[in-house]
Amino acid sequence: MKVYRIALVPGDGIGKEVVPAGRRLLEALARTESDCQFAFEEFPWGADFYRNHGVMMPDDGLEALKAKDAILFGSAGDPAVPDHITLWGLRLKICQGLDQYANVRPARILPGIDAPLKRCGVEDLNWVMVRENTEGEYSGAGGRVHPGFPLEVAADMSVMTRAGVERIQRFAFRLAASRPRRQLTVVTKSNAQRHAMVMWDEIACEVAREFPEVAWDKEMVDAMTARMVNRPASLDTIVATNLHADILSDLAAALAGGLGLGPTANLNPERVYPSMFEPIHGSAFDIMGKGLANPIGTFWSVVLMLEHLGEAEAARRAMRAIEQATANPKLHTPDLGGSATTGEVTEAVCALVGAAAKNPLATA
Numbered sequence: 001m002k003v004y005r006i007a008l009v010p011g012d013g014i015g016k017e018v019v020p021a022g023r024r025l026l027e028a029l030a031r032t033e034s035d036c037q038f039a040f041e042e043f044p045w046g047a048d049f050y051r052n053h054g055v056m057m058p059d060d061g062l063e064a065l066k067a068k069d070a071i072l073f074g075s076a077g078d079p080a081v082p083d084h085i086t087l088w089g090l091r092l093k094i095c096q097g098l099d100q101y102a103n104v105r106p107a108r109i110l111p112g113i114d115a116p117l118k119r120c121g122v123e124d125l126n127w128v129m130v131r132e133n134t135e136g137e138y139s140g141a142g143g144r145v146h147p148g149f150p151l152e153v154a155a156d157m158s159v160m161t162r163a164g165v166e167r168i169q170r171f172a173f174r175l176a177a178s179r180p181r182r183q184l185t186v187v188t189k190s191n192a193q194r195h196a197m198v199m200w201d202e203i204a205c206e207v208a209r210e211f212p213e214v215a216w217d218k219e220m221v222d223a224m225t226a227r228m229v230n231r232p233a234s235l236d237t238i239v240a241t242n243l244h245a246d247i248l249s250d251l252a253a254a255l256a257g258g259l260g261l262g263p264t265a266n267l268n269p270e271r272v273y274p275s276m277f278e279p280i281h282g283s284a285f286d287i288m289g290k291g292l293a294n295p296i297g298t299f300w301s302v303v304l305m306l307e308h309l310g311e312a313e314a315a316r317r318a319m320r321a322i323e324q325a326t327a328n329p330k331l332h333t334p335d336l337g338g339s340a341t342t343g344e345v346t347e348a349v350c351a352l353v354g355a356a357a358k359n360p361l362a363t364a
């Protein structure tokens with residue numbers, strides 16, 4: 001029997017509601033899968049920890065995470081703490097510290113979801129966006145001098161390395177090759193950014209030679225926004241820089257039905273370190289503590305975790321339960337126009353997982 005060691009990092013805001021919901025889904029799966037069990041450890045890091053200790057997570061936090069098989073993360077952000085402190089002190093510290101260089105965000109219109117694209121006659125989309133997760137525009141290089149003076153200077157430097165670009169492009173081509181359409185769109189801005197983005201394009205051409213079975217094209221990031229809205233079926237796998245994919249993946253989530261639904265995997269593909277799974281949304285303080293948070297994005301992130309751990313059957317069962325839940329309008333939270341609570345959706349998805357186990361034919 002395999003016992004997976006799972007770190008739970010709820011973080012801030014509704015992260016504290018959706019991560020426990022994700023844990024309940026894993027527990028429901030474990031009740032019905034005797035050879036796949038989970039040992040949880042919760043790490044109470046985030047803005048409250050910062051208020052008490054002056055840091056978002058302790059110095060030895062990364063070492064504690066390295067001992068785990070996977071991490072389920074909620075969100076980092078608090079109205080009383082500057083965003084760059086919450087983001088750099090926790091989420092980016094983990095992603096960079098554990099070399100989770102591939103951020104992967106699938107986007108599909110789940111059954112029963114009234115997605116904006118559906119209103120334009122698009123019945124489905126099936127995208128997966130790959131975001132470079134450790135360098136580029138969010139490398140952290142830069143600085144400020146003469147703060148507060150008229151000659152104050154501030155600079156954020158986008159840093160791209162050949163090694164960093166090659167590995168993310170290769171990851172994206174490999175992922176595209178594994179999907180039925182074998183198609184990749186490389187997002188760029190090499191017309192205006194004439195150094196790093198030109199290297200990005202050149203490396204895409206080089207890596208493409210290793211994958212002759214993948215049909216690929218290049219799209220400027222500004223044109224990409226219009227293409228996602230006007231020609232969504234022309235896209236399948238997408239790779240973009242840290243900043244570009246940050247923005248495009250929120251657009252993808254909104255087009256597919258809302259921020260509450262989308263999942264994210266922060267992968268260390270070589271598995272030297274554990275990978276981290278989290279919903280696409282942030283801390284959403286406006287709805288915190290009211291039972292209004294949609295847990296579906298976290299549940300789908302749990303599916304990505306199970307797939308990464310090699311538990312394909314459990315992942316399929318969880319995804320099927322999620323889709324059965326979204327297909328039922330009575331299980332829609334207020335962000336989807338319904339009145340179900342976080343707890344009700346969680347109960348229902350866990351029950352569906354259990355029911356599928358009792359009647360395996362129901363999942364066929």
Ligand code: ATP
Nearest residue numbers: 076077259260281282283284285286292293294335
């Ligand atoms: P952060 O600063 O941490 O990124 P935020 O509140 O600025 O957080 P998000 O949390 O990403 O941004 O979401 C923006 C809004 O979308 C929220 O204020 C909330 O109203 C809604 N929202 C996001 N996630 C969910 C969810 N899981 N369920 C319901 N509504 C959500």
